[in-house]
Amino acid sequence: GENVEQHPSTLSVQEGDSAVIKCTYSDSASNYFPWYKQELGKRPQLIIDIRSNVGEKKDQRIAVTLNKTAKHFSLHITETQPEDSAVYFCAAFYLDNTDKLIFGTGTRLQVFP
């Protein structure tokens, strides 16, 4: 069935280090993969997305890679800062008769100064 698995569930890094969060999806027809950042008590906000016709997208310190063959995509944050601390959600768009966005279970990232 429709499923998005996200790992790890928690991630602690030192300021300046890199952080990587990985997600896998089950529907090979999925073509859209957004990443959301949610700070404590706030709403999820889109930080970057990628479509299935590209393998990598970068926006300053964040990048997303997509491996369609393996059906997994990853979020990379370089030169992490304390303000990067938040919960990050990946999602995959499922093309079935309902066309819906399925979210992963989230990764709590803590960046220690």
Place this chain on the structure above:
Amino acid sequence: IAGITQAPTSQILAAGRRMTLRCTQDMRHNAMYWYRQDLGLGLRLIHYSNTAGTTGKGEVPDGYSVSRANTDDFPLTLASAVPSQTSVYFCASSDVYGQWSLDSLSGNTIYFGEGSWLTVV
């Protein structure tokens, strides 16, 4: 521009009571969604509407109903609340529903409201 407004922000509700969570957007988005967020389970889709006058079931629709009488409003109703419906509820909207175009520059980004914290006791 307010974006998406949800009400109430938080509510404590007795089990068995009826409750409607309100959602209004001023972006003229065609598609609207209701998600619930529970610790360890991420965001799960309850119901959606791809345009005014139509609604559909998401991943966890049982115990909830929605209506979409116009473009701006998408209320979520709990007919008879149960403790398992204690959660944070997010309303969201996007310009169009589904079928993300590989050529689209803007994409069909989903924008979330601030959330409604509901506790059923």
